[in-house]
Amino acid sequence: MTTQYLTSFHPNSCQSIFEFFREWSYRVQPTQWDFSELPPRARDLIGEMHLVAHHDSAGFPFQVFLIEL
Numbered sequence: 001m002t003t004q005y006l007t008s009f010h011p012n013s014c015q016s017i018f019e020f021f022r023e024w025s026y027r028v029q030p031t032q033w034d035f036s037e038l039p040p041r042a043r044d045l046i047g048e049m050h051l052v053a054h055h056d057s058a059g060f061p062f063q064v065f066l067i068e069l
Helices: 003-007 014-023 040-045
Strands: 048-057 060-068
Touching: 014 048, 014 060
Parallel strands: none
Antiparallel strands: 048 060
């Protein structure tokens, strides 16, 4: 990834965010996420929630979420 890309990154869509993570070599697999088990206040604030990427390296899971409020 070029520094120019980093300084000009303006997340204006889900696709631009997915592309940002692809540029950083994440295995991006956008998945609609069910947030119905969150507390009511959180559910009221969230419009959509996507799991962008999931990695499990040596038993240490790491997940990237995109949450639209």
